[in-house]
Amino acid sequence: MRMITYLQAINEALDEALAQDERVFLLGEDIGVYGGGFGATHGLQEKYGRQRVRDTPISESAIAGVSVGAAMTGMRPVMELQFSDFITVAMDQLVNQAAKIHYMYSGKAKVPLVMRTAAGSGTGAAAQHSQSLENWMAHIPGLKVIQPSNAYDAKGLLHAAIKDDNPVMFYEHKLLYKTLGEVPDKPYTIPIGLADVKRTGKNLTIVATGSMVNKALEAAEIAQEKGISVEVVDPRTLVPLDTKTILTSIEKTKRVIVVTEAVKNSGFSAEITSIIAESKISMKLKAPIVRLGGAFVPMPAQKMLEAHATPQVESLLDAVTQVMAEIEV
Amino acid sequence: MNKKMVNVQQAKVIDKRQALRKMWEIRIFEEMIQELFDAGELYGTMHLCIGQEATAVGGAGILKKSDWIVSTHRNHGHCIAKGTDIRSMFAEMLGKKTGTNEGKGGSMHIADLNVGNLGSNGIVGAGFPIAAGAALSAQMQGTDQVVLCYAGDGATNEGSFHEALNLASIWQLPVVYFIENNQYGMSSSIEQMVNIDKLSDRAKSYGIEGITIDGNDLVAVSKTVSQAVEKARNGGGPTLIEALTYRHKGHSKSDKLMYRSEEECRQWQENNDPIIRLESELIKNGVQQEADIRQMEFTIRKEFADLVASVKSDSEPEIEDLLTHVYAEGEA
Numbered sequence: 238m239r240m241i242t243y244l245q246a247i248n249e250a251l252d253e254a255l256a257q258d259e260r261v262f263l264l265g266e267d268i269g270v271y272g273g274g275f276g277a278t279h280g281l282q283e284k285y286g287r288q289r290v291r292d293t294p295i296s297e298s299a300i301a302g303v304s305v306g307a308a309m310t311g312m313r314p315v316m317e318l319q320f321s322d323f324i325t326v327a328m329d330q331l332v333n334q335a336a337k338i339h340y341m342y343s344g345k346a347k348v349p350l351v352m353r354t355a356a357g358s359g360t361g362a363a364a365q366h367s368q369s370l371e372n373w374m375a376h377i378p379g380l381k382v383i384q385p386s387n388a389y390d391a392k393g394l395l396h397a398a399i400k401d402d403n404p405v406m407f408y409e410h411k412l413l414y415k416t417l418g419e420v421p422d423k424p425y426t427i428p429i430g431l432a433d434v435k436r437t438g439k440n441l442t443i444v445a446t447g448s449m450v451n452k453a454l455e456a457a458e459i460a461q462e463k464g465i466s467v468e469v470v471d472p473r474t475l476v477p478l479d480t481k482t483i484l485t486s487i488e489k490t491k492r493v494i495v496v497t498e499a500v501k502n503s504g505f506s507a508e509i510t511s512i513i514a515e516s517k518i519s520m521k522l523k524a525p526i527v528r529l530g531g532a533f534v535p536m537p538a539q540k541m542l543e544a545h546a547t548p549q550v551e552s553l554l555d556a557v558t559q560v561m562a563e564i565e566v
Numbered sequence: 567m568n569k570k571m572v573n574v575q576q577a578k579v580i581d582k583r584q585a586l587r588k589m590w591e592i593r594i595f596e597e598m599i600q601e602l603f604d605a606g607e608l609y610g611t612m613h614l615c616i617g618q619e620a621t622a623v624g625g626a627g628i629l630k631k632s633d634w635i636v637s638t639h640r641n642h643g644h645c646i647a648k649g650t651d652i653r654s655m656f657a658e659m660l661g662k663k664t665g666t667n668e669g670k671g672g673s674m675h676i677a678d679l680n681v682g683n684l685g686s687n688g689i690v691g692a693g694f695p696i697a698a699g700a701a702l703s704a705q706m707q708g709t710d711q712v713v714l715c716y717a718g719d720g721a722t723n724e725g726s727f728h729e730a731l732n733l734a735s736i737w738q739l740p741v742v743y744f745i746e747n748n749q750y751g752m753s754s755s756i757e758q759m760v761n762i763d764k765l766s767d768r769a770k771s772y773g774i775e776g777i778t779i780d781g782n783d784l785v786a787v788s789k790t791v792s793q794a795v796e797k798a799r800n801g802g803g804p805t806l807i808e809a810l811t812y813r814h815k816g817h818s819k820s821d822k823l824m825y826r827s828e829e830e831c832r833q834w835q836e837n838n839d840p841i842i843r844l845e846s847e848l849i850k851n852g853v854q855q856e857a858d859i860r861q862m863e864f865t866i867r868k869e870f871a872d873l874v875a876s877v878k879s880d881s882e883p884e885i886e887d888l889l890t891h892v893y894a895e896g897e898a
Binding site: 293 | 732
């Protein structure tokens with residue numbers, strides 16, 4: 238199959254969705270001629286015009302609010318929030334409006350909007366352009382939260398997000414944009430709420446989200462050379478969360494590491510860990526659960542400091558050694 | 567700039583007798599829910615719009631059914647004026663399954679999309695961009711719908727106001743922003759919170775027309791809104807209307823009214839009550855007799871008392887309803 242980048246996969250999904258459904262339109266800062274902050278909407282305004290691919294002023298609250306109003310009244314807006322950090326400026330519309338309306342109106346209104354945004358560190362862009370705040374949104378009933386880790390998932394999940402009748406937060410990772418993957422050239426959807434076993438293994442499960450999936454796969458390769466067979470599970474969607482696939486894997490391997498790029502404190506890894514701890518599988522674990530996440534600091538700009546602020550392959554390998562060394566009680 | 571010159575046809579002339587009836591419906595609805603609250607039969611809170619009936623009826627009341635409103639926490643008048651079923655509104659206030667929102671919204675979120683009521687909001691200023699979004703829908707789908715967005719004076723200091731008006735202007739959206747300046751944002755007088763005389767002057771910053779009117783004059787309100795709506799319907803873009811009015815009651819049920827004088831309240835209530843003003847005009851011009859109006863008022867009270875009595879025996883939501891409608895089911 239052909240290989241394209243994560244960024245091209247997103248561009249292709251948007252292109253296909255615009256072609257498939259008249260109600261779909263894109264809006265956001267610099268998404269027209271500029272092609273979006275990272276190039277995800279490149280060429281789409283030329284193809285679909287300024288009405289359906291709308292440049293907006295720098296007004297995140299209005300971009301989100303307009304999306305809510307348009308979604309309630311028959312359109313299917315896909316908004317781009319240039320950096321996920323800017324969600325703070327649009328928070329009312331996403332948390333108090335988009336997430337609440339279907340429930341507050343007892344199902345009589347739907348808000349089918351997608352908020353695409355670039356998250357994560359690794360570009361030296363410092364504390365206000367590098368955050369992984371997806372956990373915030375996962376805490377809000379009414380929102381769905383997606384975090385694709387490769388090109389194939391990005392395209393299929395974006396199609397699913399646009400077809401979904403709920404507000405969906407779609408977290409893309411800046412460092413993944415250039416990564417290549419096999420992607421069908423036809424439209425397809427991946428169900429929201431289905432985790433993916435990215436690699437099968439026997440001795441240990443790493444549950445990894447977003448950018449950490451590739452690092453987990455890399456660590457698994459190295460561990461394999463030492464005779465440790467690692468399974469890597471990618472939840473892909475934080476809300477709804479496929480607990481069954483996660484627990485099935487851990488039931489098999491009986492050892493688990495949970496890794497996220499977002500800071501560890503009060504992070505999504507705590508949610509996954511708690512689900513494991515609350516299940517009967519916790520009684521069968523051969524080692525305590527190990528949790529890796531970002532350091533509890535605002536993201537620094539300097540390269541070495543930045544690299545140390547998030548889990549790396551080396552820290553995952555240390556964790557693998559630690560979990561495997563635990564003696565069975 | 568893509569502004570179009572629009573030749574606005576004659577403003578819609580409101581039927582004053584029907585308008586008076588609607589205004590009385592709003593006032594009596596609110597007096598009755600206040601009584602229910604005071605009697606301990608109504609849970610939650612409420613924000614009464616008594617004294618602001620002309621802005622409700624002169625605004626939402628002159629729209630087509632297919633037009634939309636976006637409302638605020640002080641919403642009962644807007645909802646009734648737009649045609650929301652009053653029995654369902656009583657039921658919502660009383661937490662019944664038969665309520666507009668099946669008990670999940672309460673006073674602040676009454677919505678009825680079937681009559682163009684896109685809902686009421688507990689967050690000050692949140693409606694500005696939502697209204698722009700609905701107007702964008704109408705524009706993109708090529709319908710002739712217009713959105714009337716209500717907000718209070720305090721909301722014009724929210725960032726969402728400025729972002730939405732700018733956006734509505736550059737896209738020439740069919741939306742009318744209607745500020746009910748009732749002089750106070752909770753306890754803060756608008757005079758202390760802004761340093762300009764007219765809130766409508768803010769429209770200039772966004773390249774749209776801004777008008778300040780007497781919000782307790784039903785005819786002035788309906789005429790101004792009607793012109794702005796027709797302008798919007800014909801591609802002329804948004805208008806900002808500021809209607810000067812007054813809420814007779816406090817901000818909400820917890821308000822002890824420590825921030826304004828009794829004299830000030832009395833002045834507005836006795837000399838500038840929109841219902842008394844309209845009644846006086848109708849009686850003076852021989853359109854309606856005092857006795858007929860009192861009979862109408864009595865009839866509405868009786869009708870509403872019957873509604874409340876019947877709503878009381880409606881069922882309440884089941885525990886299972888707690889978990890429904892968090893997510894919409896199915897795909898597009």
